[in-house]
Amino acid sequence: MTTSNPGHASTRQGASPAVLVLEDGRTFRGRAYGAVGETFGEAVFNTGMTGYQETLTDPSYHRQVVVMTAPHIGNTGVNDEDAESRRIWVAGYVVRDPARVPSNWRSRRSLGDELVAQGVVGISGIDTRALTRHLRERGAMRVGIFSGEALADEATLLARVQEAPQMKGANLSAQVATTEAYVVPAIGTKRFTVAAIDLGIKGMTPHRLAERGIEVHVLPATATVEDVYAVNPDGVFLSNGPGDPATADLTVVKAVLERKTPLFGICFGNQLLGRSLGFGTYKLKYGHRGINQPVQDRATGKVEITAHNHGFAVDAPLDKVSKTPYGRAEVSHVCLNDNVVEGLKLLDQPAFSVQYHPEAAAGPHDAAYLFDRFVSLMEGQRA
């Protein structure tokens, strides 16, 4: 296709047939969207009506095939500002009806072209409502998308999907995290230094910390206790990230708790804090992914609308204070849709975490106060 405005070229769709095959044998036939070829991953659905660029570049989606429940995706194209990391991480992308002509003053290219450029295999033109209902009823499961030369008879494709690795038991942080430490400078006057462990961090998170006068030392997922304390941190931050929290090494988290350094974790970080306290983690049937999840802060009773992307959760008692090796702990936040644990708080030392995304990229900003709570903990430690 030729166009007089290559920055907004529409993607040619419809030519190439594609098929999506779930591990339980259900299949959906549509058209190739993005790169032509094959891909495998865990099928999950995201209910966000906006923020697809942030979703695609969230490293927590590594090895997941994301089904968008909003039917029309790609409307605002792809810009050079909203990526949350250096690349698209989703293993595959499923959209009912991709926008043919993106329109936004910041748009530089179409989403279809970006998926092609980054080699992301997708499918469009399928009944994403039926697929989402299937996943909601049967649970998240492995999936393959096939187009072009990868197409074959369904029995062959199904067998290949059933050979793909499971999300349960997957240890993925080191595959997505930075390999070199880097510093995000404080914006304005520097007040604190924080060591942020990159388990799959999104770009907005250090920014939210920096906005509060924090110099952020982003460290690789493999950082040791010595690496963390070498930056002389006022606080330690544990990021979001892909994979099964049961596979993560807890040495650093436990050392931080031992020393009572102020600690704040989000998402995967919440799961690692939970496991360090002795709670279990388990796989949710289909998880929470989207930007409109109602969460209650049990200390204030306030309900916040929050951004989520998690398939696992912490198993902690909702209505009692738990005794842990690091003092008393309680569930601070809960999801009002299904009572899943959405936050933990230690009562005898400065550590807390939430299961969701207060950096809100994309999503509502209701949970931004959590970054201020972290600052208060660090102030308290100095007083």
Ligand SMILES: NC(=O)CC[C@H](N)C(=O)O
């Ligand atoms: N966004 C995240 O940090 C996700 C954490 C974990 N991989 C989960 O799916 O629950």
